[in-house]
Amino acid sequence: MDIATVKEYLKSYDGPQCTIMEVCGTHTATISQNGIPDMLSDKIRLISGPGCPVCVTVAAYIDRLLELALTQNTTVVTFGDMIRVRGTKLSLSDASAMGASVKTVYSPFEIIELAKADTGRNFVFAAVGFETTAPVYALIIERLINDNIKNVKLLTAIKTMPEAIRTVFAKNGKITGFLAPGHVSIITGYELFLDLAKKLQVPFVVSGFSGEELLLSVYALTKLKGGQALNMYTSVVTTEGNERAKEKLLKYFKITDAPWRGMGIIKNSGMVLKEEYGEFDAGSQNLISDSMYNSACKCADVISGMLSPCECPLFGGVCTPENPQGACMVSAKGACFHHYVNKRL
Numbered sequence: 001m002d003i004a005t006v007k008e009y010l011k012s013y014d015g016p017q018c019t020i021m022e023v024c025g026t027h028t029a030t031i032s033q034n035g036i037p038d039m040l041s042d043k044i045r046l047i048s049g050p051g052c053p054v055c056v057t058v059a060a061y062i063d064r065l066l067e068l069a070l071t072q073n074t075t076v077v078t079f080g081d082m083i084r085v086r087g088t089k090l091s092l093s094d095a096s097a098m099g100a101s102v103k104t105v106y107s108p109f110e111i112i113e114l115a116k117a118d119t120g121r122n123f124v125f126a127a128v129g130f131e132t133t134a135p136v137y138a139l140i141i142e143r144l145i146n147d148n149i150k151n152v153k154l155l156t157a158i159k160t161m162p163e164a165i166r167t168v169f170a171k172n173g174k175i176t177g178f179l180a181p182g183h184v185s186i187i188t189g190y191e192l193f194l195d196l197a198k199k200l201q202v203p204f205v206v207s208g209f210s211g212e213e214l215l216l217s218v219y220a221l222t223k224l225k226g227g228q229a230l231n232m233y234t235s236v237v238t239t240e241g242n243e244r245a246k247e248k249l250l251k252y253f254k255i256t257d258a259p260w261r262g263m264g265i266i267k268n269s270g271m272v273l274k275e276e277y278g279e280f281d282a283g284s285q286n287l288i289s290d291s292m293y294n295s296a297c298k299c300a301d302v303i304s305g306m307l308s309p310c311e312c313p314l315f316g317g318v319c320t321p322e323n324p325q326g327a328c329m330v331s332a333k334g335a336c337f338h339h340y341v342n343k344r345l
């Protein structure tokens with residue numbers, strides 16, 4: 001079917017109500033930037049899910065980063081998104097103003113060069129992310145071992161998707177289909193989402209990232225039945241995924257229960273370094289407190305699709321990208337940020 005016909009179908013759709021969750025933060029960004037919600041009939045609603053790694057990270061993790069950044073002779077190295085997210089009280093940016101040592105990088109591998117250039121200083125990487133980023137952290141551990149680098153550790157908050165999707169599906173109660181996380185699918189493979197579709201009896205589509213690809217995927221989700229799944233991102237997503245990346249990951253990390261913002265501890269939904277690599281861990285375990293900087297922030301409900309960002313009483317008034325009250329307004333993958341900047345209301 002050509003895209004013009006698909007657009008016409010989606011705009012005039014009058015079938016059963018569809019509530020489709022886009023799990024991936026990058027999908028959220030593309031959907032908002034392309035104005036896709038305005039191209040759909042009122043009977044098709046897109047809601048954002050738990051696919052922004054910074055947004056699902058609990059306050060205790062940020063507080064631990066702050067503690068490390070304020071430790072003498074220690075530098076916290078992080079992606080830019082993380083520095084403006086507040087923990088219980090402060091963000092890494094606030095801590096920098098108090099003398100904390102924080103460095104932002106584009107690639108986690110930059111920490112290797114930083115550590116080699118200053119062997120008298122300790123460096124800690126804020127290793128947040130999903131199945132997509134986690135193999136990179138495994139490669140860093142391998143480099144540290146091979147190059148005998150002793151002054152780098154990771155503070156990990158690595159999450160895995162399947163159990164979080166199950167939790168969101170059970171909690172939300174209205175979801176009729178999922179746009180599966182595209183980048184995660186490259187590593188895990190399509191079969192993981194086919195399996196989930198069967199278990200949850202709800203359809204999944206693995207989608208690419210262009211506006212057209214997303215429209216075609218939404219179209220597919222209005223047609224598929226519970227238990228069915230489709231891989232529409234076959235240019236990079238295979239049935240079994242990236243076996244080498246999965247192998248590397250499981251060499252250094254093991255599955256564990258993990259805390260998710262607003263969802264509590266979800267069994268088998270995260271990864272931590274195995275005990276034999278514990279010397280590279282900067283204290284990642286038992287960081288579970290989820291108390292928010294602003295108790296009126298509804299990030300927890302936004303992440304699970306219970307509330308649209310604009311239904312949060314702070315949205316656009318107290319909370320803006322310039323003055324974010326929660327992680328969802330900070331991150332370039334956050335639902336509140338994209339609803340605000342793209343006026344997705």
Ligand code: SF4
Pocket residue numbers: 296297298299300302309312313314315316319320324325326327328329330336
């Ligand atoms: Fe939290 Fe701001 Fe989003 Fe409200 S608009 S849920 S305060 S990040």
